[in-house]
Amino acid sequence: MTPRSRPWCRAAGRPTHQRTIDIRDEIEIISHSDLVEELFAPYRQTIGPDFPAYRGHVYRTITFAMHFLDGAEVHRKMVETAFVYHDIGLWTDHDLAYLEPSETLALKDNAEKGFGLDPETLRAAIHWHHKVTPYRGPQADVINAVRKGDWVDASQGKVRHGLSKIQVKAVQDAIDDHGFPNVLQRLAKDLGGSALRGNLRVLTRVFKL
């Protein structure tokens, strides 16, 4: 099935047969990918009870990022792979400074399992995903789509990067969060010693200007 042949999620609360749908509120929901499921398989047990929450976050961020890329298939494998690994160090390395462990694991699997992705783009997509300001450099289109996609979902739509509230809500409604915001808060507390110290460690080690 081509991505464009999947059903398009239209404005919340409007029947799909209605003709007055605003095209600006359309967004293609990506809630399943064979590649994502395959990449996750070796790590499901390690992620443990947090898996449904992280998996939902990954699909919502993929949805937002692919929308920012106008659905460009050429970027899909990079976007899906980067998002599977982007926060994975929280569980594999139990460290709130998780960007580097996540990058390392992604690059190791890319090399050993033959994903065939450009390692520098994969590394940069993960490394800069919390960057506040736009990334400038090679492959900026895909790296910024990943960065913006994560911001929209991690902020629960407080940051929208040009998406409408209707689009964000459509994605949130379609892909359950399984308490993902609470998972992040719990990890900040558990891995940082306290919620405050954990959040400070995230702020100083994970966010980049």
Ligand SMILES: [Fe+2]
């Ligand atoms: Fe994330």
